[in-house]
Amino acid sequence: MTSVERYKQELKQSDVDHHTPTAGAMTGHIIANLLIHSLKIGQAKLFAQGPAAFFLAQYGSQWVGHEQTVFADLNRLLVNNGESIPTTTDQFKQFTMLEEDGASKYDPGDDQLFGLVKDFDTQTLFITKAIALAQQASWPELAMTLGELLAWIKEQIALAQRFLGHDLRTGLYTEEDDDDF
Template structure:
């Protein structure tokens, strides 16, 4: 492609992204999920690196697992978008624009319970986008995208359960 062709293709992409985000599509919602995952991976690292206290040694391996799963989901969802003829966000500027997870460098100084609770909140925020994207994918007749998004929803719920268990908030068993 020539420089002019590249510029024209990029301007078309920007225009389409703007249109998609004003009239939400499954691809646009999935783009938000990709952007959220990019931020989430960084936040999971922050949590793992700075957890402290007696429970931190037992919880850090969970964060290692969550990081690996988030990285895989990030790559796999981008592939699903590409398979559907959609363009996932791919620049830091796009991640800043489309991500809805907030970062805070102060979190590293908080106790383990606060960090775990913040991670749970992030999964719940992500699920808001995931459920909306599932609905849109079904409406747009994108069964492969809907299926993968449904898998993400289940994995996020599983992560929340594990984090809740680490907080001691699991389901009480009858005596």
């Protein structure tokens, strides 16, 4: 089988997996979200002003570093188990559920930081679902890796929300927001 044929087969299987969904497919969304979020953190570090700039100077690089480490770990874990991962820009754009807006770099620093917090919160929805799917599939190492990511993200949300002077769940997703998820 040629490389082109193999890739077409991978895309076909990926489409099936995303409509089922599977633990691997849901983790593909998480991988895409991590990459896009890392880029957004980098942008906010460059453009945020005010007190949020100091917060991002202190924590932004740690966030990017941690997300990139988990990104690599999840990619390796999926590939080692015969799963597909997003590998092209088009796939990352298709699989991410984080919104991008180039104009947001000119928003007030606190708004940029809160946007990153909301992105963390969005990621928790996918991570929680992927953990449940990994447990159903008897895939303990994926469930464990995702559980650690979930705990870390919740810690970052709490840290940033306190900095912004918000209650923990202020402005974040609630079950009433979307009954379709």
